[in-house]
Amino acid sequence: MLNFQSIFSHIAAIDPVAFRFFGWPIYWYGIIIGLAIFLGISLAGRELKKKGFDEDIILDMMVWAIPLGFLGARLYYVIFEWDYYQQNLGEILAIWNGGIAIYGGVIAGGLTAYFYAKRRQINPIFILDVAAPYLLLAQAMGRWGNFINQEAHGGPVSEDFLRNTLHLPNFIVEGMHIDGVFYQPTFLYESLWNFLGVAFLLVLRGRDKTLKLGETSLLYLLWYSFGRFFIEGLRTDSLYIGPLRVSQVLAGILVLLSLALIIYRRKQDHTPLPYYSEIEGPDYQ
Numbered sequence: 001m002l003n004f005q006s007i008f009s010h011i012a013a014i015d016p017v018a019f020r021f022f023g024w025p026i027y028w029y030g031i032i033i034g035l036a037i038f039l040g041i042s043l044a045g046r047e048l049k050k051k052g053f054d055e056d057i058i059l060d061m062m063v064w065a066i067p068l069g070f071l072g073a074r075l076y077y078v079i080f081e082w083d084y085y086q087q088n089l090g091e092i093l094a095i096w097n098g099g100i101a102i103y104g105g106v107i108a109g110g111l112t113a114y115f116y117a118k119r120r121q122i123n124p125i126f127i128l129d130v131a132a133p134y135l136l137l138a139q140a141m142g143r144w145g146n147f148i149n150q151e152a153h154g155g156p157v158s159e160d161f162l163r164n165t166l167h168l169p170n171f172i173v174e175g176m177h178i179d180g181v182f183y184q185p186t187f188l189y190e191s192l193w194n195f196l197g198v199a200f201l202l203v204l205r206g207r208d209k210t211l212k213l214g215e216t217s218l219l220y221l222l223w224y225s226f227g228r229f230f231i232e233g234l235r236t237d238s239l240y241i242g243p244l245r246v247s248q249v250l251a252g253i254l255v256l257l258s259l260a261l262i263i264y265r266r267k268q269d270h271t272p273l274p275y276y277s278e279i280e281g282p283d284y285q
Contacts, residue, residue: 029145036141040134072108132220140194154184154234
């Protein structure tokens with residue numbers, strides 16, 4: 001019988017480098033992100049096919065959205081750490097040393113998907129609605145790469161807090177024991193929040209005449225940003241504008257904006273929007 005506690009204990013002690021390819025380190029973080037992207041693309045393709053579209057559309061779109069998304073994530077990070085990078089220009093491209101921000105990736109990847117869909121004469125809001133739950137799924141999975149890297153954690157806490165207050169399994173407690181100090185597992189908070197959000201979005205989107213066009217995407221922004229606002233306040237590696245945490249400010253803005261747009265669009269009786277469940281076939285624009 002498998003000893004899962006032993007397996008997870010080994011996971012907590014994994015070297016961030018999975019293996020080397022011609023001397024280049026291949027990190028577990030990258031492998032996890034790659035698997036998350038692959039799963040997200042596969043599920044989005046199945047959803048497109050179910051709705052009567054060519055499932056390869058999502059794959060063709062990701063050829064552009066993935067690299068531009070990573071570029072956006074890096075650029076976002078560099079902009080808000082410019083005091084450092086202007087003195088170390090040679091490190092701007094050294095993404096293997098860490099330094100990407102998910103909001104930058106979401107913005108760049110989302111804009112790429114939007115304009116790609118427009119070019120293919122597919123309603124871009126529909127494409128964003130298709131992708132939103134699976135993007136959140138990829139984000140939930142990706143946070144476990146942070147766990148292996150022992151990064152994106154919160155401030156110091158006691159071992160008793162992790163074991164007896166949160167009742168976390170031993171492998172997470174040990175993974176949060178860094179250089180003799182126990183830390184808040186903010187990676188776990190965000191991962192669980194995102195997994196719950198995936199279920200929430202898929203259940204609502206799957207119900208007949210429940211979510212209108214664009215509301216899956218807006219609820220994604222609302223759900224993710226609401227959780228991120230509070231979780232960001234616990235982290236020790238935030239980007240700042242003066243005394244303010246960048247991700248908290250942006251999360252707060254997105255929560256209010258997405259909520260306002262949902263309410264506003266619902267009240268536009270003179271321009272009725274179709275329900276997501278009604279969209280069927282490539283003739284839909």
